[in-house]
Amino acid sequence: MFKDKVAVITGGALGIGRCLTREFAKVGCKVAFIDINKKEGVHNLNYLLENDCDALFYHGDLAKEESLNEFASLVIKKFEKVDFLINNGSLNLGGLKSKCSYADFNQVLKVGVTAPYFLTSLFLPYFSKNSSIINIISTRAFMSQSDTESYSATKGALFSLTHALAITLEGQIRVNSIAPGWIDTGKYYDDSYIPKHPLNDQHQHPSKRIGIAEDIAQVALFLCDEKNSFINGENITVDGGMSKLMIYSGDYGWSYKE
Secondary structure, three states: OOOOOEEEEEOOOOHHHHHHHHHHHHOOOEEEEEEOOHHHHHHHHHHHHHOOOOEEEEEOOOOOHHHHHHHHHHHHHHHOOEEEEEEOOOOOOOOOOOOOOHHHHHHHHHHHHHHHHHHHHHHHHHEEEEEEEEEEOOHHHOOOOOOOHHHHHHHHHHHHHHHHHHHHOOOOEEEEEEEEOOEEOHHHOOOOOOOOOOHHHHHOOOOOOOEEHHHHHHHHHHHHOHHHOOOOOOEEEEOOOHHHOOOOOOHHHOOOOO
């Protein structure tokens, strides 16, 4: 099903993005990815090539139109088509408390919302039949901690962009999103990483563990599979049930303090 399909992934050098490039490569996809981190991008490219994946890495800034244009051009020149576009790249520059500036806020929006829209536009003539777009949003699109305005606003906008694109592209491309919760991506930053999460961090989740990057990759593969083509314009939250857990003062040993 996935052999020789072309997966384009933004923010693919580290973290969830690195995991996505490798998991899609494992099932036979050709992979193209963009990232601003040149050193780690080259490192991941070499890993993919060494594991027999036909891959392309472009060092560029998702906030810059010229980078998006050049990246898209290189992808089409090398692969001639796109089967899957996974908009994973994002940026968090805080909010009011951390004095996120006008320029900072718009930088986050460019990376997290404008780039997914514009890449969709650039690749539109080249998407193959039964193609799929996946937007990686966040549970921060629906709930927040303090001082996360730039990130939360961007993820909320990307959630809305998902269903808007699904309707515009009906009959051509399926568009869905994935909202990760707490995902431990440590091993996709450091090969020697060993997780050491306290039991209370794990057990506060109804699934009794913290998520891993592969949890997100498996859902992305599921949504890209043609057998699941009746899922369109939807979001799947992958957070171990955490956002469904109602907690009031006195529950689980927690009490509210002014």
